[in-house]
Amino acid sequence: MIELAPSHGGQLRQISERFNIFSSQLIDFSANINPDGPPPAVLSTLRTRLEDVSMLTAYPDLEEVGLKQSIADYAGVHPKQLVVANGFIPLLESALRTLGVKRCLLPVPAFVEYRRSLARAGVEIEPHILSPGSNFRYDIHALVHGGHDAVLLANPQNPSGVLTTRDILLQFVSKCAERNIIVLLDEAFIDYAPLDSLTLDVEQFTNLIVFRSVTKFHGIPGLRVAYAVANEVSARALNETLPPWPITTLASCAVASALADQHFAERTRLHNDQRRAHLRTGLDALSIHAYPSAANFLLLHLPEHISADRFWRQMIVEHHMVLRDCSNYEALPSRHLRMAVRTAEENDKLVGAAAQLLPFCQRSQWA
Template sequence: MTPPTQIFLPTHGGQLRQIASRYGFEPEQLIDFSANINPAGPPASVLIALQQALGDAAILVAYPDLELTELKKALGEASGILAENIAVANGFVPLLEAALRSLKIARCFLPVPSFSEYRQTLTNAGVEVAQYYLPQGEGFSYQPEKLLRAALDNGCDALLLANPQNPSGALCGAGGMRDLVEMAAKHRIKVLLDEAFIDYVPTESLTRSAVELENLIVFRSVTKFFAIPGLRVAYAVSSASSIQNLNDRLAPWPVSSLASEAASTALQDSAYVEETRRENYLRRTWLEREFASVKIFTYPSSTNFLLLRFAADVDVQLLWEKMIAEEQIVLRSCANFEGLAPVHLRTAVRSEAENERLVHGLERVLLRMKR
């Protein structure tokens, strides 16, 4: 088929309806490697719980629990913390907005490349942004002492970080990250830490540390790992006083009863959790080897996605488009990741068959582009 003359680049992953409409496909004809969602789909236990909930009219007739008691209990048990240290909302952005207001952040240090919603949320909240370019040669990894020194030089009162980092997947070990938080505390600097993908390396999380470190707020996602992003559940963890101040700035009924039921059930499905981690590791390492064999560079990742770097002579945006038009595969365009050279694409880790199709598809398209 003939691609549109102007390349369409979505600002987020997972925009299959837009892309399918743009390129003349049905959404189910496309394989989505642009969104970092568990390819296993939701746990069977979640689907059963939702079906049972929908069989009870009271679930829909009654307002959700304002305190989200059962959900916070499940989150607390999964994380080893108390409900009083947890705030819940329908996604990361409302939690970050509430945190910025409650902490009265004036100037935030933002290492890039990073998720585009970070800067947008900071700007919308009237917070000044001090941008810092992470070195590509270091795999965009965090160097705690360098980060703190740069934050101090820029007069920042907060740092907004992601661990593992997005879009690179780079991990800063829990020890190094805790050192950074403790050093920042000495200078009265708050640390806002997005751990959306820490479920793949849970031993490196600072979720429990956030309870005792007064200058730290950790943000977690439930929906990516458990493949239920349509239900929108995220939570923040900090000291009891910080969480109270954050909760005071959240709208009432931040998540629906059905979303609460699904997330609570998912968090208790330990078999699903362990299988996801095992399968993701095997599939990611297989992809890394296969990409290396066809001369596509991948950055070290601890997540369910890989950042790909292509040769300088490859038109990456045209490659992104041709993968859709010719192979029905949607990768994540990295055009809107600040501080990232235009030779990158990001891919999720999916099933074995889909991953194999991705590697062969890229190989075919790259070969055709050279002719």
């Protein structure tokens, strides 16, 4: 029986069991998490709060006033425009229910949970295939036309990391507004390019809902916090459809401390830009094509004679490095893998490991 790769990144337990390698020995390039870890204040906040037993014995704030204010200060929006939940999927499914979406245009390849969420909500899906030749960029004119009442897309795009500028997206949202099309915009990685976010435009465009993540950029995915930004009317409706107490008190406190560290955010963007550029240079030297990402990951296109599955497995077995298998990305051609941008030392190790594997691939004629 063929063993499939995990459907998401970061699943080291599955990898460990499949390849009989201790998870502590694996370097995880499959999950796009800040490799420097969370801001220092996160751990100190958690330790301090745990000394207060009420953090565990009292219910969380039902309206999450403190958390929403912290997010509002960070994103430059009003707390009444915010909806918070324990991850992106509950927010998306709340929006689909609240807005009564019937038919959604879905540019693919895309995050695999988009299609699953749309299907669970009973939404008819209209796939729109993006071209590798155009670096998976959105054609905003093509995305407007059709019989759909909503479009679900990401910026930066996932899995490519390619960024669509704010000006182009605003043109797109405006065209959609003229046709009563809802724009569901996933900005999970926009913290790496914050000037291109559309969070400030939700009151002007009532057809726009923006989804953002706290945990990836700030290195705290285990706390499960995400938020949506919408006009006040839509935000109120979305809040009413979510189950109560979606965020724990400890997660709320930790996230507030993370968002307050502006120096951490600036340093993270600088380091990521430097590391990603150096990594692309090393991969280019091996004839491994990396698409022009603005995020903390790269989508790789392997040379023609290389099997992505075999390369993925050999990187684990021989070098204990886990890349993101991309075989479950809809409409993504073969020979693609995705990798996170990690520390400079780890990135160099990956390039060195790939350099060792590629000649062997050529001799073995993997296909």
